[in-house]
Structure formats: C-alpha cells, structure tokens
Amino acid sequence: MRVLVVEDNVELVTLVTKALSRAGLDVDSAQNVADAEASLRTVQYAAVVLDLGLPDADGLTLLDQMRRRRDQTPVLILSARSGLDDRVGGLNKGASDYMVKPFSTDELIARLQALLRRSPGPGGPTLTLGNLALKTDGRQAIVDGRMLSLPAREVDVLEVLLKRSGKVVSHDSLQSQVFGSSQDVASNAIEVYVHRLRKILTEAGANVQIHTIRGAGYLMDVVKGG
Structure with missing residues (x-):
C-alpha cells in the first residue's frame, strides 16, 4: 500500500519515510499543498499523513479540497498544533486521526495501520479487470495505481463493459446504457468512444483489451499473458 506524506520539514519526512517503509508501506512525499494535490490526482493512495503548517497554504485546505471532491482517502494529521480546538477542528474537517508533534x-x-484496517478502500465500489480498476462512486479509472484522465462518455462505456467483462455487449445495448433514450446520437458515436477508450487504455499500459465482435458488439477481457 502506498502512503503520501505531506510535510515541509525534510528531516521529518526522512524519519517518517524510513519508519513507514520498515512497516511495509510504500511512501511518496510532498512539501506543499500544490504538490500534494498533483500527487493525489495521479496516484491512488491508501492514506495521507498531513502536516498543517505548509509553506503555500494551511494543510486543512488540502483536506477540505479532498473531501469536497468526495475523496475519502484516510487522512492522519501530524501537527505541532496541540490545542483542543485545533484537534477538534481537524477531525471535523474530515481527518481520520490527529497526532501532535x-x-x-x-x-x-x-x-x-489501524486506519488502513478500518478503511473500506478509497472510492467506494470498484470494478476491476487485470490491472485496471474503475471506482464507480468517483468515476475514476486507475491502472496500476495511477489515475487516468477519462472524459465522461468514455467512463460510461468503460463501466458498462467492465460490468459484463468476458461477455459480449451488443452495440444497441451499449448505446442505450451510455446515451439513454436520446435520439440525437450519431450512428458511429459508440465506435468513436470505444476507439478513444482503447487508445487511452493502451497508452496507460492496461493489460485489458476491447474486442469488436462483428455483427454482435463488444467484449472486454484481459490480454492473454497480461
């Protein structure tokens, strides 16, 4: 499992990283809110260890941004702010735990480790196939722990195909589930979105493939040997 440590004190980052690594965790670090945001949008973390006194913004700003976009990754605040109001405020903002330096x-x-045991896993219900995962609550696709940038329609197509992985989904069924009852849909719209989705997944290194079954529809499965 991978943890993000958000802390601007380099010596403290080194100390925490060594300790968590000995406990069997993979560790990334960020020294400010901006870098932490960038990491959180590209990597799926099991937990975040968060300092509050960061150089570009208060750590609570990052926590608030995470919770506003429904990112429920467990956050353990690690701060020199020891007052009761600080601790209660951090927990009320959505922190999972609070430790004082x-x-x-x-x-x-x-x-x-207690937080990780309690956590049901980030993002709610998840569909998986090979090294590809789709968090249905957050509509976020992930390959080998790295988040993909997928447009909404491609996410819709992916969700339908993942739910029926290994089975053929007819063109009409896929179109109906993606576009609903809308009549204003180009005849080749599904083909276009499937093509775009294939390209994104291939470039991301996903070990899955989408087959076009002529006259029948589409089938998603794991690449043999992948």
Whole structure:
C-alpha cells in the first residue's frame, strides 16, 4: 500500500519515510499543498499523513479540497498544533486521526495501520479487470495505481463493459446504457468512444483489451499473458 506524506520539514519526512517503509508501506512525499494535490490526482493512495503548517497554504485546505471532491482517502494529521480546538477542528474537517508533534514513530505506525484496517478502500465500489480498476462512486479509472484522465462518455462505456467483462455487449445495448433514450446520437458515436477508450487504455499500459465482435458488439477481457 502506498502512503503520501505531506510535510515541509525534510528531516521529518526522512524519519517518517524510513519508519513507514520498515512497516511495509510504500511512501511518496510532498512539501506543499500544490504538490500534494498533483500527487493525489495521479496516484491512488491508501492514506495521507498531513502536516498543517505548509509553506503555500494551511494543510486543512488540502483536506477540505479532498473531501469536497468526495475523496475519502484516510487522512492522519501530524501537527505541532496541540490545542483542543485545533484537534477538534481537524477531525471535523474530515481527518481520520490527529497526532501532535513531537511523536513516536511506533505510535504513528500503529495509528496508521489501524486506519488502513478500518478503511473500506478509497472510492467506494470498484470494478476491476487485470490491472485496471474503475471506482464507480468517483468515476475514476486507475491502472496500476495511477489515475487516468477519462472524459465522461468514455467512463460510461468503460463501466458498462467492465460490468459484463468476458461477455459480449451488443452495440444497441451499449448505446442505450451510455446515451439513454436520446435520439440525437450519431450512428458511429459508440465506435468513436470505444476507439478513444482503447487508445487511452493502451497508452496507460492496461493489460485489458476491447474486442469488436462483428455483427454482435463488444467484449472486454484481459490480454492473454497480461
């Protein structure tokens, strides 16, 4: 599992990274809110360890942004702010836990592991095939832990095909589920979206493929040997 440590103190980042790595976790770090936001939008993390006193913005800003977009990744605040109001405020903003500096790395690991055990997994219900996953609540596609930038229609197509992976989905059925009862749909619209989706998945290194079954429809499965 991969954890993001958001902290501007380099020595502290090194200390925390070594401790979490010994506990079997993969660790990325960011020294400000902007870099953390960029990481959160490209990598699926199991948890975030968040300092509040960051150089470009308060850490609570990042937490608020995460929760506003329904990112429910567990967040453990690690801060020198020890007041009751600070702790209550952080938890009310959506933090999963709050630790005050200075701290014990053993306690940090224990608390973080407790959060990971309680967490049902980020993003709610997830459809998976090979190294591809789709979080249906957040409508976010992920390949090998990295988020893909998929337009809404391509996400719709992907969801339908994943739900029936290994089975043929007819052209008419796919069109109906993607566009509903709308009559104003180009005759080749589905072909266009499937083509775009194939290209994105291939470039992202997904080990799945979408077959066009002539006269029948489309079928998604795992690449043999992939």
